[in-house]
Amino acid sequence: MVVISASLLTKQGKILLARQFLEISRSSLEGFLNSFAKLVDSDRQHTYIDQENARFVYQPLEDIYLVLITSKDSNIIEDIETLRLLSKVVQHYCPFGPDEANVLKNSFELILAFDDVIALGYRESVTLSQILTYADMESAEERIFKEKQKAQMQEAKEQAKRKQMELDKKRTLENLNNKSLPPIEEMPREALRPVIPEKEKEKVVETQVVSNVKKPKGGMTLVSRGKKGMEI
Template sequence: MTRGYIEGLLSSFPKLMIEGQQHTTVETDAVRYVYQPLFEDMYAVLITTKNSNIVQDMDTLQLVANAIPEICQFGSQDDIVENALQLLSVFDEIVSLGHRENIDMAKLKAIIAMDSHEEKIQDIIEKNKEKEAKLELKRKAKMFEMQRKNAAKAGITGAFPSTGGIGSMGDAFGSKNSSNFAEPEQSTYNNEYSPKPTTSAPATRGMQLGRKTKGAEMLTSLNDQVVHVSTDEHISVVVNRDGGLENMEIKGDLSLIISEDDKNATSIRIACLQDDSIQYKTHPNIDKNQFNESGILTLKNQTRTFPLNQPVGVLKWRFVGQSEDSIPLSINCWPSATGDGSCEVNIEYELNSVHMTLQNVIISIPVESGAQPVVGDIDGSYDFNRSTNTLDWQISVIDRNHKTGSMDFVINTENLNSFFPVSVGFDSSTSYCQVQVLEAISENQSVEFSSSSKITPDQYYVI
């Protein structure tokens, strides 16, 4: 597409909008405009082909609209111009080559803060290597000093050079880049198993008082335990407002990080939900038969080892839901016109997967620009986000003891369709597919390990 064509599409958009119209889409013969008000006289606009998926387009637009206030706090035209480069960078993370990237608001915030999960892992690995190098240096320095003293006692004066302080030891021990402190050799484990190398060094951060980052917590965990196992699930759900499941998919993976040589052949025994609708897939270098028979993830070739200080994926799984009962959290939104130009909206949730605990739950209901919701009874709290025109219902914890909740509000509009799509976000450290690490085994003996688990909603909508 040429620049002139794009400028023509943008200049046509204001002419196509009809004042007072409640829709957030408008079409021409060639394209569709999906838009959402941001600030006064300012819109977020997504231009797509007419045959594109409208649900995905609205999801992408919602992510764009949520990202802009994270960068532009004041919402003025000058603010947009001042932060144009950062906005373009964020848009490029969301849409690349005309296609939506697999990214959510949490990941986007991490990118904006330059504090991504990959950087944290890399920081942990680098800090572990530095710590090991310093310990090795101290050990060799102590050994060298003992040898020098023993030689002096034996009357051998010229056997060792004099040490004029720690700085003169450089030639005796070699620099940090010498063989004493070189990177560990690549394991005989298949290179396909190793993660992709990072293209840049991790960012250096200054001291921050009173704040313990997730990276620091994970570093502490890795320092405490030689074996660390992490499970990560991503969930995508689209439910029809009238009932019925449009789409549900969960993808998960289990990764292993080992930090000491004597544990680099460790096996992991896990428990997981046995269901025909869940497909488990082990890495080619993992013994599939042993996993199917006993739930043990171990190397097929016992002469191989896992690479050190690197997250290694050993198991993946995929679940496709077939009914609305399979979604972890069901949402019912019931808007009804009152006959006086207003709507009364009742919305409720119920936890279907009672083994899960959801934290920091936010259920976002879109509202029309200029409308003011009046909230009545509510379980939890709420926030009216004017920058995104959403009523955000906030629940701190949903679990088996707090399975249900409701909220109702009144708003001055009669457009029943304006309250959709309802979006859901949450944090959770419990696996939907109930994947649990039971034991870490090295040389036929149980060893201590640490584990972490999380599930991330990539998209969760009632449309």
């Protein structure tokens, strides 16, 4: 047998869950299920409907339908056995009734269980207890993974916190060092000028006077020495 898809939909034709096991486009799958909703007879408990290129094997579960879309040459007896196993899976994960709300709430677990029953279109040799064991193992692995992920996130937060504390400490030390340095006062320009002793000032004046020597036409040199008089 080849199972194309396993689906849950309301009796009004609303698709709640659809798991395809072979490559099929979403539009094609929706087209199959819409055709089923038009052809189904609600008076029967479980049966099948043959279409031109597929077969619908279905079972009503209170307000919803569990539907298998299979190839037309599949073994109908095996199809019905697979359908019954899937119905037990649905009832296990929806103990308060497989209505729309419960199916949507447990859709992830239902899809994983469907994958344990059917692989690549063919039924696996499993029982309900084995499926539940697989689910528990996957749940345990998921919990371990989440705990590791949580621990890694916590460690990353702690490292970021320590780094921030180090940066804050470094800034505080820099601020303290800047406050301990004496302030640089601006000095007046007069204070920056060099202090010249009085004797040095006289030498500077004499040098300036010598540089101002005048040579008259007669060839005599006159040297002025300020208030002390003139020497010839």
